[in-house]
Amino acid sequence: MDYITLPQAVENFIAATNAHDVNALAAVFGDGATVRDDGTTYVGETEIREWIQVHLINPKIVITPTSFAGDRLVASGDGEFPGGPLSFAFVFDIKDDQVTDLTIDPV
Structure with a gap:
């Protein structure tokens, strides 16, 4: 596979996800960040x-x-879910090397 150049925040998101590291993954997101996934919107750190x-x-x-x-x-x-692997599109808004908005949709 060809090497894909990614912004640092996206690299951090992938690395923390694949390491299953909650704290490192939470640190990828900026204050007041938003995640839209599976029909639900999640706002803020908690x-x-x-x-x-x-x-x-x-x-x-x-x-x-x-x-x-x-x-x-x-x-x-x-991962440990039925039907995998599945393809997803992750659309990132990034500011100061942190994710401020992430939308995830099946491809």
Whole structure:
């Protein structure tokens, strides 16, 4: 696979997700960040930490990037959930090397 150049915040998001590290993953998000995933919006540190635990850590998600253009990462997500691996689009808004907004949709 060709090497994909990613912004530092996206690299940090992938590394922390794949390491199943709640604290490192929470640190990727800036103050007042928003995550939209699976029809729900999570705002702020408390809600985002809960989303991280339930949607990324508990099912032991591993993200494998396949492409990145503009602010959109397409990646394969696998873990302990039925039907995996699945492809997802992660659309990031980043400020000062932290994620301020993340939207995740199936591809």
